[in-house]
Amino acid sequence: YVVYNGRILQDNEDIHPDQMYHVIPRLVGGKGGFGSMLRAIGAQIEKTTSREACRDLSGRRMRDVNNEKKLKEWLGKQSEREREKEEKRKERIERRRNKPQHKFDDPTFFEQKNKVVEDLEDALQKGNVATATQATFG
Template sequence: MSTTVLVSTFPPFPTVSLSVPFDTPFQSLYELLHARYPSLPLSDDLLLSPQHGSVPLPSTPVSELGRNEDVQSEHGLISLRLSPRLRGGKGGFGSQLRAAGGRMSSQKTSNNDSCRDLSGRRLNTIKEAQKLAAYLESEPERKKAQKEAEKEKLKALERKIEQADPAVGSKRALVDSEYLEQRREIVDNVKSAVSAGM
């Protein structure tokens, strides 16, 4: 009994179809490929694996691969992939990922203003309303402070005027003899009119 193994390769090699006995071990498939294409690189530089899933053990017979759904195609063929191995670098990639993750987590925003509360209002609207309420609540204190500041400014201005010209700054009594005489006459006339009327 034999089965068909379909091996997809990489350029310049085409996809290869092999007919092998059921008891053929997985590790000998590469030897059959190399016999068909002698220009293939060494087996250490290539990796033969299923299209999906994990690589089977080297001693696993091909018949076992046929029972695996990851390897068996819908036509009953065993589908494998031959790919070149990628040699590792010097390492340090994990630390680069951790550093990048740290940078990304530090840029996370805590701005939830566009979210809504349970009643459907946006959090930004609620915050603005709270700010406005606090502003209106503190308005009398602000007006009082503003009036005090104006009084202090006026007092400071008066002090400056007194220092510049003491005669201007001092309060002078109004002395107008004609006015005082007229005032006295009016008061006397009113008194005499009232007494005459009585």
């Protein structure tokens, strides 16, 4: 719409040159409800409690500062971990030393084993003799 001297001009009124007019465009209004939509989304969004991405006064990220502290602590405990590892290794060696040695002592088993070995040797010799005689006759 057009305003002249504080009043809105009608469509049938003439516009004179050399006069000051204010043209105010009309905007089509929407359905509304945008505010309630923002409220609904705001209720769903959780605010972060992590300050890891923030920076300290010197400009370093807090995540980096915290990781550096953790690394120093971990390196400080390194000697203790190595000592525990060495103790466990010594305990393992000690357990192996103290473990009773198992000896198998069964005379009947040894007799049977020796007999099986002798029988096997005899069978092999007989088989070799048989193949040798067949080869000469065959």
